[in-house]
Amino acid sequence: MVTQNRPTKELVELHFHLGQSVEPHILWSIAHEQGIKLPSKDYWEFYDLVTLNKDTVEWADYHKLFHLTELIQSSPVAMERTVYEVVSGAYRANNITLLEPSFNPMFRNRGGERDLDQILLAALRGMERALAEFPMVRAGLMMLLDRRLPKDVNAIIVRKAIKYRSRGVVGIDIAGPLAEGFKYEDYTDLYEEARANGLKTTVHTGEDGTAEEMAHVLKVLPLDRLNHGFRAYTDKALMAEVVKKNLCMCLCPTSNLSVKFIRDGDHLREVIQTLWNNGVKFCLNTDNPSMLRTNLSKEIELMRTYNILTEDQIDQTTAWAREASFVPTEHGRNIYL
Numbered sequence: 001m002v003t004q005n006r007p008t009k010e011l012v013e014l015h016f017h018l019g020q021s022v023e024p025h026i027l028w029s030i031a032h033e034q035g036i037k038l039p040s041k042d043y044w045e046f047y048d049l050v051t052l053n054k055d056t057v058e059w060a061d062y063h064k065l066f067h068l069t070e071l072i073q074s075s076p077v078a079m080e081r082t083v084y085e086v087v088s089g090a091y092r093a094n095n096i097t098l099l100e101p102s103f104n105p106m107f108r109n110r111g112g113e114r115d116l117d118q119i120l121l122a123a124l125r126g127m128e129r130a131l132a133e134f135p136m137v138r139a140g141l142m143m144l145l146d147r148r149l150p151k152d153v154n155a156i157i158v159r160k161a162i163k164y165r166s167r168g169v170v171g172i173d174i175a176g177p178l179a180e181g182f183k184y185e186d187y188t189d190l191y192e193e194a195r196a197n198g199l200k201t202t203v204h205t206g207e208d209g210t211a212e213e214m215a216h217v218l219k220v221l222p223l224d225r226l227n228h229g230f231r232a233y234t235d236k237a238l239m240a241e242v243v244k245k246n247l248c249m250c251l252c253p254t255s256n257l258s259v260k261f262i263r264d265g266d267h268l269r270e271v272i273q274t275l276w277n278n279g280v281k282f283c284l285n286t287d288n289p290s291m292l293r294t295n296l297s298k299e300i301e302l303m304r305t306y307n308i309l310t311e312d313q314i315d316q317t318t319a320w321a322r323e324a325s326f327v328p329t330e331h332g333r334n335i336y337l
């Protein structure tokens with residue numbers, strides 16, 4: 001039995017995907033609970049299938065790792081347990097008291113076989129269960145749109161996010177690898193519709209793309225925050241624009257290192273210190289913690305290992321994350337219960 005001490009610092013995490021955030025043994029249990037026939041009956045083979053078993057991976061193969069976990073989570077029963085385990089586990093393991101897990105409901109319905117409303121209601125129920133057990137925690141769900149889906153399918157996700165806003169869906173985001181025919185400017189109207197209906201908006205940008213692409217995204221989408229965005233470090237005018245718009249960047253060091261977008265510790269230091277020196281607000285996140293075998297405490301530790309940030313600077317990034325959160329606070333600590 002591992003003994004645990006009450007942690008002192010409360011942490012905040014705003015950028016991580018539910019598909020890659022469930023501990024492998026829990027995912028294994030969720031799969032068996034539903035009678036899903038897995039590619040292997042050997043737990044450790046399964047473990048290697050759902051985690052990155054080497055330090056780096058090609059970007060083209062990165063998203064293939066998501067398929068099995070999304071399949072296992074594709075039912076109301078699975079989504080309720082997934083969100084419950086992730087929210088409660090984040091508190092117990094890393095003292096995260098404010099968090100915004102994200103997922104794409106269209107990748108949880110077995111191609112339309114399952115009802116989206118039931119999936120979303122189950123996810124919200126899982127969140128409520130965790131919040132009831134740990135009343136010091138606040139959380140809200142982020143709905144992911146995907147660059148590979150047609151706009152009319154992504155529009156359904158936005159409408160569902162709006163429908164469940166009062167229950168705990170806090171915002172929308174676009175993720176996934178860049179796909180043929182996808183244009184950010186096609187999403188201006190959906191982003192405006194989401195905001196007009198009380199949702200907040202963020203987007204994956206400045207990750208696999210370039211600083212130029214990111215500058216374009218900032219022009220065409222109304223945004224409250226950024227996921228990744230680190231590519232801006234090469235472009236002073238773009239960093240000034242990010243500062244002017246008061247957009248906090250939700251950075252994910254291990255994720256960027258694993259696909260070699262950031263080469264090594266020296267490169268990570270250069271990126272993060274350049275952002276800091278140009279007044280860009282940012283916070284630390286895990287992106288895909290169970291798949292990358294990381295957690296928020298390890299991401300913070302990287303700042304110490306590579307002499308990137310001081311303790312005061314690390315605390316400042318947590319304060320920025322808190323400030324940039326989309327979870328409403330007006331009715332006390334936990335608006336959704």
Ligand SMILES: [Zn+2]
Nearest residue numbers: 175204227287
């Ligand atoms: Zn991400």
